[in-house]
Amino acid sequence: MTFFTCFFLDAEKDIIVSLYKDLDKMYYILSTPNHHTGNLIRNLSALCKLPLTQNENDMLEIRGEVPCFVDANNVESYVFSIGDVEIASIFQDGTVDVKATIPAIAKTLMSQTKDYQLDISKTLFKTYVRKELKFRADLHTHMNGNLPGDVLIALGIYHQIRYPLYYVKKLDLKLTDAQWDKLNAQREKVARQFVTSGLQGKYLDRRINDNTFINFADLILNNLDNAEMNIVKIRGSLAVIKDGQAVFTNLEKVYLYRYVFCKAKESEDKIVYSNMDQIPDKDVRDVLKQMQKDKENPDYSKNTVFQDKLLWIARNYKRQGVCYAEISDTTLVKKYESVEMLKQVHEVMPKIYQETGVMIRFLAAMRRIPLTIVKDAVTPSDYLEQNLEVLRATFLDPYVAGCDFVGEEINDIITLKPVFKELVKFAAIDPSFVIRVHAGENDSLKDNISHSIQCVKDCLLPGQSMPRMRLGHGLYTYSPRSNKGKEVIEQLKENNIVLEFQLTSNVRLNNLNSLKEHPLKYYLKQGIRCVQGTDGAALYGTSSIDEQLSLKKMLELSDEDLKLMKDAEAQIIEEGQTAYSDKKAAFIALLKNRDMEEVLLEKMKTVRISKSSSKKYKRLDANKELKEQISEITWDRFPIVLLGGSFNTEKRATRITPDGQKELDELMDFLNPEEVCFVIGHKLSGYEKYLIDNNKKNFRIYAVVPTLITKQERDKLIEAGVYIRVSPEAEGMGIYKSFNYEIFERRPSMVIAFDGNSSAANLIQEAKNGKGKSAIFIWSHSQTLKQKAKSLHGYVNIFDTENPIVKRIVELQTELSRKS
Known part of the structure; x- marks a missing residue:
């Protein structure tokens, strides 16, 4: 053959x-x-x-x-x-x-379990929709998650960007001997610059490798024997994990890999090449050839990396039949970077629109919590005030449609109410200004949809009407049968709020484990405006048309449902296009032939937002308050992670049952304190408290705590006498990441889950994904976690009084012994 x-x-x-x-x-x-x-x-x-x-x-x-x-x-x-x-x-x-x-959803669910439940009609999709129902906008997406890996790889070759040695090693890329010799010589020079840095070990290696670069075009084109496998590895690093669902930590890591291309710097050591026809991947090859043709086009010949990124985003949208997009970008709230970005947008976007017919506008994105994935990054305490100072100017630009609150939804949006007070002032000046909040993405903060609306309403100026407002994700709020749920529906309708749905990212980021309870059809039936987004399609292996097909097939939307979404989208497109035209005229009048940079910098004025002085919100530095109890998790004992108290919403306490107590008692009787230790969360409630109060055999117990804790939490932790691990995360619902860093990625472990919401589900997913292998046991009476267990069939053990935890552990030990 x-x-x-x-x-x-x-x-x-x-x-x-x-x-x-x-x-x-x-x-x-x-x-x-x-x-x-x-x-x-x-x-x-x-x-x-x-x-x-x-x-x-x-x-x-x-x-x-x-x-x-x-x-x-x-x-x-x-x-x-x-x-x-x-x-x-x-x-x-x-x-x-x-x-x-x-579609990406079906692929993820098949990868996640050993017992896939969907039928073939929800697994293989015909790739077309009726023309009159085809969605034409992407109203929820992110700048650096938009482009497919193949386009980014071609972009890296074309602009000959710097590619760090750290990622060469991390991805185990294969280089030629000559390339290694050159890189190692450069690394020696870089290392001399860190002699007095005070860094040691892996931290020093990481810093040196991050600052040692190979020309990406050299890496691919002067290494064609290894190009095929290297491209596969690099492409894989630019999307969330393959074998199942990811969590927000994985997403943050993927963004770091993408920033190498999306925020690229060109190499000083350029090469001359003519062998791009030999690139083994056809899609990379075809994009690179088009980029070479663009070099001969005066409209694009001097494009920066960012401008080429915009061009290819628009071309991708055109190919998908999308004519309007609003893209979130944090650059628009950074002082000098925002001005430079907008100058480049004004230079190239008219030409891009002429070619593609795609209008791209932006939402200035502010982080709801500081980013912690970048270890050396220090976020100033007044970062939101700095963001607002910049937004005072950038919101005037016609390409800026509004603002967005982004980041993992692990804090109550009500804590950012002072920021909304400033945002509604922008909406008073520009009635087209969109306020979008990522809300209702997971089940831990069911108030966030209601609180987002309330934050805006409470801050309106006298006589000011409700601004244009959109809520991203909108998956979780209170049951529509409850009084609170009915109130939310009324708030959404009364204030003409738009809900944005991104099905693939919800599944791939572990926020949706069952499609049966998805609320979209209910919202449409209630007359609430709903639209589709991609959430950064390339991160999740999807596209606008794949998302629409997934909504239709997976949620069984009728043509009438799709028509309602199409009508809501069409209205937003029209509003956005009109807003651009009106703002463009006003912006030209504002500039009065002056330099854009000069005018925008003049408009940036210091903003002071009120800080809550309430003792309720005053939090303490855990590293200082608990320093006497801080200790590494011992390596001579097997860690058992106990979930049952710290991983719920703030308003829901874990209820201990007699059956649950019995299971925990028998577990403690069975285990040897010289061989195992327990690791719990920071609240010391529910089954965690029971473990501490009944620790007759003196097991070592470690509590993972957020960076910031309340006085009451501090006092409980000191009184309990537990060992402490301080997470880099400031919010309690984010500490699941530290369990991954300290346990699941490094060593074998066991998870015993009695109760929890989304952060518990994330921790369980991290345990399943981790390199260290973890035995996972879930209490059958936890309805939320049972849903998670179903999506992880073959990787999770259910326990209850009929199948006691000790019996399940012994069975697992026996099975593992037999296999070995």
């Missing part, structure tokens, strides 16, 4: 169909090389009733023949089908017409 061609069943190129010919016969091999658990291909095989085989590398594959058909014009084509679904037509000249694909 000779290789003929290949194509992919998904946008991320994870499900590969390789085609081979033997005379007039065609055969296929379906493989999933980027998915290492085997769940994806096993579930696909079971769903489609196709036999599995193993190749010479012990990787699972699906093999078969592709039948040949002759049409009425005597034209031959091969038709590849799975089940009863026709996937692609393959022609003699090597072209492939793909008619159905597997």
Whole structure:
């Protein structure tokens, strides 16, 4: 057999169909090389009733023949089908017409479990929608999550960007001996600059490797023998994890990999190349060729990396049939960077619009909590005031549609009410100004939708009408049958709030484990305006049309439902286009032929927002207050993470039951304090408190606490006498990340979960994803966590009085012993 061609069943190129010919016969091999658990291909095989085989590398594959058909014009084509679904037509000249694909949601759910439950109609989608129902906007997306990895890779080659040695090593990229020699020589020079830095060990290595660079074009084009595998690895680093759901920590890490391209600096050590035709990946090759053609176009010949990024975002949107987008970007609240960004936007966007017909505008994004993933970054305490100072100027620009609160939803938006007081002033000046809040993304803060609306309403100036307001995600609030739930519906309708839905990111980021209770259809029935976004499509392997197909198929939306969403979107597009025209005229009048930078910097005036002096909100530095109890988690004991108190919403306490007490008692009797230790959260409530109060065998107990704690929390932790680990996260609902850093990524462990909301589900997902392997046990009476357990079938053990925890542990030990 000779290789003929290949194509992919998904946008991320994870499900590969390789085609081979033997005379007039065609055969296929379906493989999933980027998915290492085997769940994806096993579930696909079971769903489609196709036999599995193993190749010479012990990787699972699906093999078969592709039948040949002759049409009425005597034209031959091969038709590849799975089940009863026709996937692609393959022609003699090597072209492939793909008619159905597997969306990112289905791929994620198949990767996550050993028992995939969706049927084939929700797994393989025909890739078209009715023209009159096709969505034409992306109203919820993020600047650095927009472009597919292939475009970013081509961008890196074209602009010959600096690529850090740290990522070369992290991704285990293969370089030539000459490239390694050059890099190591450069690293020695860089290392001399850190002799007096005070850094040691891995921290010193990381800083040196972060500042040692290879020209990315050199890495790919002067290393063609390794280019195919290197491109696969780099592409994989630019999207969230493959084998199942991710959590917000994973998303933050992906952004760091993307920043290398999206916030790129060009290499000083340029190369001359003419061999781009030899790049093994066709999509990267085609994009790079177009970039070379753009160099001859006076409209784009002097484009910066950022301007080329905008150009390719618009081209991607045009290809998807999208004509209007509002993109969140934190650059617009940074003093000098925002001015430089807007100057570049004004230079290139009219030309981009002329080519593509796509209007791109921006939402100035402010972080609801400081970013902690960048270890050396120090966020000033007045960062929101600094953001508002810049926004006082940038909101006047016609390309700025409004503002956005971004970041993981682990704090009550009501704490940012003083910021809303300033934002409504901008809306008073510019009635088109959009205030968008990420709210209702997870189930821990069910007040956030209501509180977001209330923050705006309470801050309105006398006689001011409600500004244009949108809520991103809107998944979770109170039950519509409850009084609070009914009040929320009335608030949404009364204030004409728009809800934005991003189904794929909700699933891939572990915020949605069951599609059955999704509220979109209910909201539409209540007359609430709802639209679709992608949340940064490339991060999640989706696109505008894939999102619409997923909404329709997965949530079983009718054409009438889609029409309601289309109408809401059309109104926003029209409003946005009108706002741009009106603001453009006003902006030209404001400038009066002066330099844009000069005018915008003049408009940036210091903003002071009120700080709550209430003792309720006064928090203390845990590192100082608990320094006597801080201790590393011992390495001579096996860590058992106990969930049952610290991982709920602030307003819901864990209720201890007699059955639960019995399980915990028997567990403590069974375990040896010389061999295991317990790790809990910071609240010392529920089952955590029971563990402490009944610790007769003197188990070591560690509490992971946020950086900032209340006086009451401090006093409880001191009184309990537990060992302390201080998380970099300031909010209690973010400390699940520290369990991952300190335990799941480093060592074997066990998780015993009695209760919890989204942060508990995130911790469980981190335990499943971690390198250290964790045995996970979930109490059957926790309805929220049982839903999570269902999505992790084969990786989670359920326990209760009929299946006691000790019995389950012994069974697992026996099974592991037998396998070893």
